[in-house]
Amino acid sequence: MTLHKEGIKIILGGLIFTVLSIILNMVFLFDDFPVIASILIGLTLFILILITQFFRIPKRNKTYTENEIICPADGKVVVIEETEETEYFNDRRIQVSIFMSPLNVHANYYPIGGSLVYQKYHPGKFLVAWHPKSSTENERTTMVVKDESGREILIRQIAGAVARRICYYGELDASVLKGEELGFIKFGSRVDIFLPLGTKIDVKIGDKVQSRLSNIGFLN
Numbered sequence: 001m002t003l004h005k006e007g008i009k010i011i012l013g014g015l016i017f018t019v020l021s022i023i024l025n026m027v028f029l030f031d032d033f034p035v036i037a038s039i040l041i042g043l044t045l046f047i048l049i050l051i052t053q054f055f056r057i058p059k060r061n062k063t064y065t066e067n068e069i070i071c072p073a074d075g076k077v078v079v080i081e082e083t084e085e086t087e088y089f090n091d092r093r094i095q096v097s098i099f100m101s102p103l104n105v106h107a108n109y110y111p112i113g114g115s116l117v118y119q120k121y122h123p124g125k126f127l128v129a130w131h132p133k134s135s136t137e138n139e140r141t142t143m144v145v146k147d148e149s150g151r152e153i154l155i156r157q158i159a160g161a162v163a164r165r166i167c168y169y170g171e172l173d174a175s176v177l178k179g180e181e182l183g184f185i186k187f188g189s190r191v192d193i194f195l196p197l198g199t200k201i202d203v204k205i206g207d208k209v210q211s212r213l214s215n216i217g218f219l220n
Contacts, residue, residue, distance in 0.1 A: 002056075002057045002059075003052070003055050003056060003057065004055040004056070004057050004106075004107060004184060006055065006167055006184045006186065007051070007052075007054065007055025010051060010055070011048075011051060011052055011055065014047070014048045014051045014052075015048060017044065017048075018044045018045060018047075018048045021040065021041065021044040022041050022044070025037040025040050025041050050102075053103075054102060054103075054106065055106075056105060057105065057107055058105065060210070060211075060212045060213050062179075062212060062213055064178050064179065065218075067218045067219045067220075068178075068215055068218055069111045069112060069153070069193075069195065069199070069215070069216040069217050069218065069219060070109070070111050070112075070178060070179060070211075070212055070213075070214070070215060070216065071098070071109075071111070071203075071209045071210060071211050071212070071213065071214035071215070071216050072098070072108050072109050072110065072111045072155055072182070072191050072193060072211060073098045073100055073104075073106075073108050073109075073190075073191040073209075073211050074098075074100060074104040074105040074106070074209065074210050074211050075098040075099050075100040075101065075104050075190070075191075075208070075209065076098065076099050076101075076206065076207070076208050076209070077096065077097070077098055077203050077204065077205055077206065077207045077208075077209060078097050078098070078099045078190070078205065079095055079096065079097035079192070079205070080094070080095070080096050080097075080201060080203070080204065080205055081094070081095055082094055082095075082197065083095045083194075085154060085194045087120075087142055087154075088118055088142065088144055088154055089152075089154065089194065092197055093154070093194040093195060093196065093197065094194070094195040094196070094197060094199055094201065095192055095193070095194050095195075096192070096193050096195065096201065096203065096216060096217075097190055097191070097192045097193075098190060098191050098192075098209060099189075099190045100185065100189055100190060100191070105210075105211065106184055106185050106186065106189075107181055107183075107184050107211065108155075108157060108181070108182050108183050108184065108185065108191055108211065109179050109180060109181055109182060109211050109212050110145055110155070110176045110177065110178055110179065110180050110182050111145075111153055111155065111178070111193055111216060112145055112147050112151075112153050112178050112219070113145070113147060113175075113176060113177045113178040113180075114145045114146045114147035114148060114175070114176065115145065115146050115173060115174070115175055115176070116143060116144070116145055116170045116171065116172055116173065116174050116175075116176050117144050117145070117146045117152070117172075117173070118142070118143060118144035118154075118172070119141070119142070119143040119144075119168070119170055119172050120141070120142050120143075121140075121141045121166070121168070122139065122140050122141070122142070123139055138158050138159050138160070139158075139159040139166060140156055140157060140158045140159065140166070141156070141157045141166050141168045141183065142154060142155070142156045143155050143156075143168070143170060143182065145176060147219075149219075151196060151219050152196075153193060153194065153195055153196075154192075154193065154194040155182065155191065155192070155193050156191065156192040156193070156194075157183055157185055157189070157191055158185075158189055158190045158191065158192065159185065159189050160189040160190060165185075165186045166183065166184075166185050166186075166189075167183050167184040167185070167186070168182060168183035169181065169182060169183055170182055170183075179212045193216065195216075195217065195219075196219065196220070198220050199217050199218070199219055199220065200217045200218045200220070201216065201217040202215050202216065202217045202218070203215075203216055203217070
């Protein structure tokens with residue numbers, strides 16, 4: 001397991017804060033109020049551990065099949081429905097949404113390989129990630145990958161009430177690989193993918209999925 005580059009400055013800041021907190025508690029509180037000092041020290045250590053685990057990147061290896069759609073994010077499947085996608089396709093698609101809690105790994109990955117034919121960042125609100133309007137009103141980044149057969153999948157990173165920064169790394173018209181990292185969302189949010197009608201879906205609502213390991217379905 002490694003730590004994500006997006007977390008290095010935050011973890012270092014948390015480490016400095018923790019060390020200073022321990023020193024101050026030991027100097028000013030521990031002799032007179034040992035219980036309070038111990039609680040405060042334990043709390044700062046706990047927060048540092050939470051922040052560190054949030055930016056973890058576990059080692060995952062899997063051999064992918066040609067038409068397989070891999071999961072772009074860790075989390076829980078909260079939506080599977082046919083809906084109208086209005087930003088790029090302007091037609092009916094199958095939407096699969098994955099909610100990421102602060103305890104999940106928050107790196108995101110391309111579910112298929114191909115060419116990055118569309119990418120756009122949208123500033124917006126910070127509604128809770130499970131809100132029905134979060135997909136269209138929250139801060140978000142939309143990208144579309146077209147494979148060699150001309151099939152397209154839309155991926156949307158969505159900020160939530162806690163997440164305040166979306167990071168995305170792809171360059172328009174660049175070739176991307178299935179399972180390659182596309183970005184990172186800091187501190188909890190959600191990822192939507194929009195698939196062609198007729199796509200075989202292999203997950204159900206409530207499933208806990210893992211990026212790069214879990215299979216969302218298969219393209220026809």
